[in-house]
Amino acid sequence: MSRTLDHLLDQNVAWAVGKTRDDPAYFRRMAEQQRPSYLWIGCSDSRVTANDVLGLDPGEVFVHRNIANIVHTSDLNILSVLEFAIEHLEVEHIIVCGHYGCGGVRRALAVERGAMLDHWLQPITMLYRKHRDTFESLASDEMKLDRLCELNIEMQVRRIAATPIVENAWGRGQNLHLHGWIYAIHDGFLRDLGPHLSSTEQRDTLCSIDERVRNPAEPVSALRRQAIDAFAAALPGSLGLDGCGYSECRHDPDNRS
Numbered sequence: 703m704s705r706t707l708d709h710l711l712d713q714n715v716a717w718a719v720g721k722t723r724d725d726p727a728y729f730r731r732m733a734e735q736q737r738p739s740y741l742w743i744g745c746s747d748s749r750v751t752a753n754d755v756l757g758l759d760p761g762e763v764f765v766h767r768n769i770a771n772i773v774h775t776s777d778l779n780i781l782s783v784l785e786f787a788i789e790h791l792e793v794e795h796i797i798v799c800g801h802y803g804c805g806g807v808r809r810a811l812a813v814e815r816g817a818m819l820d821h822w823l824q825p826i827t828m829l830y831r832k833h834r835d836t837f838e839s840l841a842s843d844e845m846k847l848d849r850l851c852e853l854n855i856e857m858q859v860r861r862i863a864a865t866p867i868v869e870n871a872w873g874r875g876q877n878l879h880l881h882g883w884i885y886a887i888h889d890g891f892l893r894d895l896g897p898h899l900s901s902t903e904q905r906d907t908l909c910s911i912d913e914r915v916r917n918p919a920e921p922v923s924a925l926r927r928q929a930i931d932a933f934a935a936a937l938p939g940s941l942g943l944d945g946c947g948y949s950e951c952r953h954d955p956d957n958r959s
C-alpha cells in the first residue's frame with residue numbers, strides 16, 4: 703500500500719482547477735471573510751457531510767461535528783464554536799442534525815462499557831436506561847435505535863438552548879433559530895424533527911424530554927411536506943389537514959399534533 707497520499711493531492715489540483723475554470727472569481731470570493739448563515743452540529747460519520755446534504759458551497763455553513771452530535775456543556779470545543787458562530791459570524795440558524803443508524807447511538811445501547819467513548823455517550827445511555835421499558839416495547843432493535851437517534855437530537859437542541867451563549871443572544875434580541883433534523887443515509891433525505899426554538903419562552907414551554915419519549919415527534923421530510931401541501935391545496939378541508947393544520951403543527955415548539 704502506498705505511504706503517500708498523492709492521489710488525494712492530485713484530486714485536489716483537479717478540483718481547484720475545475721472550480722476556477724467554472725468560476726474564475728471563486729477562490730478570490732472565498733478568500734474574503736466567511737459569512738455563513740447556518741451552524742451545523744452533526745455526527746462525525748463520514749457519510750453525513752453538511753455541505754453535501756444541504757447542497758451548499760464552501761463558505762455557506764459553519765460546521766461542528768462529533769460522535770453522535772452531542773452537546774456537552776463542559777466541552778470547550780463546542781462552546782467555542784457556538785460563541786464564535788453566534789457572536790462573531792452572527793449565524794441565524796443552528797441545526798442539530800443526527801442520522802438514523804448512528805453507530806455512536808448504537809454503542810450507547812451496548813452492554814460493553816469502559817472506553818472513553820462510553821463517557822462521551824453517557825447522556826444517551828442515561829436516557830435509554832431511564833425509559834428502558836418504553837424503548838423495549840418497540841417492535842425491533844432497529845426501531846429502538848431509530849427512536850433513540852431522534853430523541854438524542856431533541857435532547858441536544860435543548861442543551862444548546864440552555865447555554866448562556868444562546869440565552870444572551872436571545873436576551874439582546876438577536877435573530878437565532880434552533881432546529882432539530884435527522885438524516886437518512888439510505889435515501890439521502892433530511893427530516894425535520896423539531897423542536898424549533900427562537901426564544902427562551904419557547905424553550906421554557908417545551909414538554910419534558912421524558913414526555914417526548916412517550917410522545918415522539920414525527921419526522922417530516924421536505925418531500926413529504928410538499929406532498930401534504932399539494933393535497934391540502936387540492937382538497938381543502940379533507941384528509942384531516944385543516945384544523946390541526948400541518949403548518950401550525952410545524953411551528954408549535956412542542957411539535958405535537
Ligand code: CO
Binds near residue numbers: 803806
Ligand atoms: Co453517527
